[in-house]
Amino acid sequence: EVQLVESGGGLVQPGRSLRLSCTASGFTFADYTMSWVRQAPGKGLEWVGFVRSEPYGGTTEYAASVKGRFTISRDNSKSVAYLQMNSLKTEDTAVYYCTRDGGRGFDSWGQGALVTVSS
């Protein structure tokens, strides 16, 4: 069974940093692109970015709203994906979901990690 578990969420002040982790199990992690998707309170879904699978070089892509501030990485030896968030803004407040980007949409989702950016 595919499982994705996010951790590292919490309350952070504007301008500060936070790192989320996504621990995967139940599949060959290195073979899959991993995406992060966020959802602001009461709002819709927004794709944040992804890190490609190992066969595709593990390169990254980002939404314009986070490019230059957020960095996605992966450690295939640990089956973990990371979302490093710097220079956080109040509008980054959201539940952040780790997803498996299986080439046919996001076919597995974690339960999400709440990030609240507030002074």
Added chain:
Amino acid sequence: DIVMTQSPDSLAVSLGERATINCKSSQSVLYSSNNKNYLAWYQQKPGQPPKLLIYWASARDSGVPDRFSGSGSGTDFTLTISSLQAEDVAVYYCQQYSTILRTFGQGTKVEIK
């Protein structure tokens, strides 16, 4: 970026009746090389993460009841719930994965009339 627009924003349907949600993309998500539409549908129930229902515009994911069906091609797509059940109350999203920058529709809330 490809903009995805869903209609309506919400709808109320009686139990056992049909629910239809539309999704329009600002440019085609059909790849002529493989004749596949890079379009997915998700269901999100309150307090839960989204769940993949449909991919390639019309393929049901494993375990999804056959009352859910997807159709359409190019820029116009439809999700149909043939006979609404109480457990189908949720927000439904379409999403394109034809470009690097994945985008979602704004969501359609389905309720019981």
